[in-house]
Amino acid sequence: MNYSPLQKARYEYQPKLPLILQNDINNIEVCYGNATQSVADQDKIKEMFPNTYGMKTISFKKGSSKAKKDGQVVGVILSGGQAPGGHNVITGLYDALKKSNPNNVLLGFKGGPSGLLDDDYIEFTDEFINEYRNTGGFDIIGSGRTKLETVEQFKVVAEVAKKHSLNAIVIIGGDDSNTNAAVLAEYMAATNSGVQVIGCPKTIDGDLKNDVIEVSFGFDTACKTYSELIGNIERDANSAKKYWHFIKVMGRSASHIALECALECQPNICLVGEEVEAKNQSMMDIVKYIADVVEARSAKGLNYGVAIVPEGLIEFIPEVKVLIAEINELLAVHEKDYAVLGTWEDQFNFVISNLTSNSAAVFKNLPVDIQHQLLMDRDPHGNVQVSRIETEKLLITMVAKELKDRGSKAKFSALNHFFGYEGRCAFPSNFDADYCYSLGYNAFLLISNGLTGYMSTVTNLSAGPSNWEAGGIPITKMMNLERRHGEFKPVIRKALVELDGKPFKYFEAHRKEWAENTCFTFPGAIQYYGPAEVCDITTRTLAIEQGN
The missing domain is CATH 1.10.10.480 (Phosphofructokinase; domain 3)
Structure with a gap:
C-alpha cells in the first residue's frame, strides 16, 4: 500500500501519556472518591439503575496494584458519528492490555453496536493495529447507530460475550452511545454476567462535557479543521471584497463548535443558539441583527463578511423549537x-x-x-x-428581503457553506492523538480493577500531557430524564454553551468590534511539527475556561 509522507509520519508519532499512566501497570493503584448522584431526577434514575447508581468517582495514583493482570478478553465498539482520535482510543486500550499480559485479547466488533448483536468481529494483532495509529476516521472496525435498549438485545450481547469469554466491553461514543453503555452495564450487573462495560467520551460537537469530562475527544481536531477552512474563506472575502459568506458548522444540540471557531477566526458574526434561546429571540430578531451588521459594514465600504451559524440554531429559536417539539x-x-x-x-x-x-x-x-x-x-x-435543514440559506434569503424592505443601499451578495464531514475524520491533532490514547489506556485500568458503568476520564487537559490526571466517573452521574419518541427515558444530559462562562464572555466583549471592522485571523492548517507551543496547544475554549 502507498502512503503519503504525512501518513508515514503520523504512524510513527508516539502519543504522550499522563505521568501516572507511564508507570508499570502493576504499580498503579485505584483511589475511590466521593459517592455520586445523577444531575437531575435522582429518585427515578436510582430506581432505573439500582446496581450501578451512586458509585464513587475514581482516580489513580502510584502504589500497589490489586488489578487483574491476565486472562483478559475485551471487546470494543465505535458507536455513532466519527470523531478524530477514535483509532487512538483503540490502540491505547490494545497497548495497555498487551503490556499487562501479552496473552490478553482485544476483539473489535464491526459496524458499531450491531457488530455485538451479529457477532461480527476481528481479533486485533500488532500488524493490523499499527496501520491505524494516529489516523482519523473509524474505518478500523466501522461504526453504527444501532441503539442497545431492549432486554432481547442485551441477552444477545450477553450470549456473544459468553461465547468469546469477554470480561469487558468498551463503548466509544457520544452521549447517546454512553447512555446505551450505562443501560447495558446495569443489565450485565443485574444478571451477574461478569461482563463489565466502560465508556469513552466521543463527540466533535463538544456537548459531552461536565466538571470531570473537560472536553470530548475529536472536538479539538474538528474545530481546528473548520477554523482552517473558515480562515481560508475570510482571506478570500478580504481579497475579493464582494461576498458575504454564511458558514454552517456542526453542532446539533449545542453551539460549542461555532463559538470555538469564532474565538479562533474572529468572524463578523457568530450566532450562538443558547443565547438566542435565553434572550427569546425570534427568527426576525436574528435577521434584523444580521442586516444591521451588513449595513454598518457597508457604510464603511465593507460589502463583505463572514457569519458562522451553528447547525442546530433553528432548534434554539423559541417559536421554531416549540414547533419542532410538536412535530x-x-x-x-x-x-x-x-x-x-x-x-x-x-x-x-x-x-x-x-x-x-x-x-x-x-x-x-x-x-x-x-x-x-x-x-x-x-x-x-x-x-x-x-443537519439537513439549510438554515444558512434561509438566513441569506431572509436578510436579503429585510434589506430590500428597508430600502437599504448596502450591497449584499451571499454564498453559503456547510462544514460537517470535513472535520469528522481528519488526522487527529497532537492533542487528540495524546488524549485519545490516554483514554483508551486508562479504560483498561478501569477494567482490570473490576469497575463497570464508568466512563474513562482524563483531566487537567490544558496543563500538558505529563500533568494530566487519569480516572473514571460513573455514567449515571451525568444522567437525567428526557422525552424521546413520546416517552421519558434516561439519557446523559447534553452540555450547552454557558452564557456566563469565560469563553462566551470573551466573545461577547469583542463581537461588536469584530462585526463592524475586519479583524479576521487565519489559523491555518493543524500544526503537527514545530515548537510545542504551536503544535500541542489545546482549544481556546479550554484555555480561557481554565485561565491559561
Missing part, C-alpha cells in the same frame, strides 16, 4: 397515519390540523423547502435531522 411528538404518536399520506398537500394539511394555532402559523410562514426539511425522516431518537 416530533406528532410524528411519533401518529407515525402510521402520517406514513400512508401520499401527497405533500395531504401531509401539509395533516400536520397543520394537529399543531397548536401558534405553531401552525409559524409552519405556514416558513419557506416550502424548510417545511419539507422539518418533516423528513427522524433520526434514531425521534428527532428532526437538523
Whole structure:
C-alpha cells in the first residue's frame, strides 16, 4: 500500500501519556472518591439503575496494584458519528492490555453496536493495529447507530460475550452511545454476567462535557479543521471584497463548535443558539441583527463578511423549537397515519390540523423547502435531522428581503457553506492523538480493577500531557430524564454553551468590534511539527475556561 509522507509520519508519532499512566501497570493503584448522584431526577434514575447508581468517582495514583493482570478478553465498539482520535482510543486500550499480559485479547466488533448483536468481529494483532495509529476516521472496525435498549438485545450481547469469554466491553461514543453503555452495564450487573462495560467520551460537537469530562475527544481536531477552512474563506472575502459568506458548522444540540471557531477566526458574526434561546429571540430578531451588521459594514465600504451559524440554531429559536417539539411528538404518536399520506398537500394539511394555532402559523410562514426539511425522516431518537435543514440559506434569503424592505443601499451578495464531514475524520491533532490514547489506556485500568458503568476520564487537559490526571466517573452521574419518541427515558444530559462562562464572555466583549471592522485571523492548517507551543496547544475554549 502507498502512503503519503504525512501518513508515514503520523504512524510513527508516539502519543504522550499522563505521568501516572507511564508507570508499570502493576504499580498503579485505584483511589475511590466521593459517592455520586445523577444531575437531575435522582429518585427515578436510582430506581432505573439500582446496581450501578451512586458509585464513587475514581482516580489513580502510584502504589500497589490489586488489578487483574491476565486472562483478559475485551471487546470494543465505535458507536455513532466519527470523531478524530477514535483509532487512538483503540490502540491505547490494545497497548495497555498487551503490556499487562501479552496473552490478553482485544476483539473489535464491526459496524458499531450491531457488530455485538451479529457477532461480527476481528481479533486485533500488532500488524493490523499499527496501520491505524494516529489516523482519523473509524474505518478500523466501522461504526453504527444501532441503539442497545431492549432486554432481547442485551441477552444477545450477553450470549456473544459468553461465547468469546469477554470480561469487558468498551463503548466509544457520544452521549447517546454512553447512555446505551450505562443501560447495558446495569443489565450485565443485574444478571451477574461478569461482563463489565466502560465508556469513552466521543463527540466533535463538544456537548459531552461536565466538571470531570473537560472536553470530548475529536472536538479539538474538528474545530481546528473548520477554523482552517473558515480562515481560508475570510482571506478570500478580504481579497475579493464582494461576498458575504454564511458558514454552517456542526453542532446539533449545542453551539460549542461555532463559538470555538469564532474565538479562533474572529468572524463578523457568530450566532450562538443558547443565547438566542435565553434572550427569546425570534427568527426576525436574528435577521434584523444580521442586516444591521451588513449595513454598518457597508457604510464603511465593507460589502463583505463572514457569519458562522451553528447547525442546530433553528432548534434554539423559541417559536421554531416549540414547533419542532410538536412535530416530533406528532410524528411519533401518529407515525402510521402520517406514513400512508401520499401527497405533500395531504401531509401539509395533516400536520397543520394537529399543531397548536401558534405553531401552525409559524409552519405556514416558513419557506416550502424548510417545511419539507422539518418533516423528513427522524433520526434514531425521534428527532428532526437538523443537519439537513439549510438554515444558512434561509438566513441569506431572509436578510436579503429585510434589506430590500428597508430600502437599504448596502450591497449584499451571499454564498453559503456547510462544514460537517470535513472535520469528522481528519488526522487527529497532537492533542487528540495524546488524549485519545490516554483514554483508551486508562479504560483498561478501569477494567482490570473490576469497575463497570464508568466512563474513562482524563483531566487537567490544558496543563500538558505529563500533568494530566487519569480516572473514571460513573455514567449515571451525568444522567437525567428526557422525552424521546413520546416517552421519558434516561439519557446523559447534553452540555450547552454557558452564557456566563469565560469563553462566551470573551466573545461577547469583542463581537461588536469584530462585526463592524475586519479583524479576521487565519489559523491555518493543524500544526503537527514545530515548537510545542504551536503544535500541542489545546482549544481556546479550554484555555480561557481554565485561565491559561
